Amino acid sequence: MAGLRASNAIRQLTMRTMRPAVTPVFRLAVKCYTPQEPKFVQIWNARSFHAGQESLEDQSAGQVHFRESKTPHPLLAKPHQLGNAELSISLNHIWSEEEIQDRLGNLYQHRPKTFSDKIMHRIMWGLYRAFNWVTGFKPVNTPVRAVEWRLIVLESFAGVPGFMAAMFRHFRCLRTLQRDHGWIHTLLEEAENERMHLLVCMKMFKAGFVTRLLVMGAQVFMTPFLAAIYVVNPGAVHRFVGYLEETACLTYANIIHQVETKGTPLNEAWAHLRAPGLAKAYWKLSEDAMWIDALKCMFADESNHRDVNHTFATMNSDDPNPFVTKHRADAAMAWRLDSQGLSADVGCHKTLEVKKNE
Ligand SMILES: [Fe+2]
Ligand SMILES: [Fe+2]
DSSP states (O other): OHHHHHHHHHHHHHHHHOOTTTHHHHHHHHHHOOOOOOHHHHHHHHTTTOSSTTTTOOOOTTSOSSOOOSSOOTTOOOGGGSOGGGOOOOOOOOOOHHHHHHHHTOOOOOOOOSHHHHHHHHHHHHHHHHHHHHHTOOSSSOOHHHHHHHHHHHHHHHHHHHHHHHHHHHHHHHHHTOOOTTHHHHHHHHHHHHHHHHHHHHHHSOOOHHHHHHHHHHHHHHHHHHHHHHHHOHHHHHHHHHHHHHHHHHHHHHHHHHHHSTTSHHHHHHTTOBOOHHHHHHHTOOTTOBHHHHHHHHHHHHHHHHHHHHHHHTSOTTSOOTTHHHHHHHHHHHHHHHHHTOOOSOSHHHHHHHHHHO
C-alpha cells in the first residue's frame, strides 16, 4: 500500500511539473500507466495465508472425511460397500479417552543402542533444542504465537518422511519385482495423518510469511537429507522419525498441560475454543468437543507414529508389517461408529469437566 501511495504521488507531481510542449504526450503515457503490485505479490495475497479455504469451511462433525465419488471404486475399497470381514481400507485410529490418558502417562523414550541410533538421536535432539530456541517455545507460560507457528512447522515437516519412505518402498517393489509386505499402507496412513494435523491446525490459526518460508525451507533441505539416508539405511530414518515423534509427544503433552493449567497464556487463549468440524469428523469427536480434545488426539497419533517407526527401525525390509491387523480393526471401528451415528468418548464433557472437579 505504501508503494502504491508513493507511485500515485510521483504521478501527480510529474503531471503538475511537466513543460507545456511535452505535456500531452507525457500525460497520455502517465495516464496509461497504472501502478500495480508485482504479479507474485498479487498471487501471494490471493492465497490469504490460509489453507483450504472453501474445502475446510464446514464446521459440522458429520462431514465425510473423503469426498464421495459417484463412480464406484474399481476394487470396491470403500468400507460402506463391504462387509466387516472384508474391510481393506486404512483409516486413522479413533482414540478413546482411556487410551489417550494411558499414553499421556507414559511418554516412552527409546535409548539409542547402535552407532546409527546415536547419530540420529543427536541430530534429532539438537534440532529439537534449536527449534525450541527459534520458536520461543517454553515449557511454562509459553507465548501462544510461539505454539501456533511451532505446530505448523512441526506438522508440515512430519508429513514428509512417511510419504518419502512409502515412495522408496513402492519403487523398490517395481524395481525388484517383489512385494512390499504391507509397509506402504502404514507409511501412507502416517503421512495422511500428519497432513490432517496440519490442516486441522490451519483451521485454528494462520501462517505468516516467515512461517511459510520455514515450512518451505524445512521441506527443501530435509527431504533430500532423509532420502539420501533412506537409500543407504532405511532403518536409520525410521529411528530418526521415532525420535522426532518422541519430541512431538513431549510438545503436545506440554501444550495440553498448559491449556489445562489455569492462568497460563495458553489456557486463556485456547481452553474455551471449540474443535473445528474437520477435527470432529477426522477423530469422530462429539459435537461439543473442544480444541483441547483435538490436541489430545494429535498427541495420541504422534505416540502411535513413535511406536510404529521405532518398530520399523528394528525390522528387516522384507519382514511382514505387524500393523496390518490394526489397520483393519481401525477401519472396522470407524465404519461401525459411522454406521451407528456414534462418536468417540473423547469430548469436553469427559476432559475439562474432570479437570474442573479435581
Ligand atoms: Fe503430527
Ligand atoms: Fe507424527
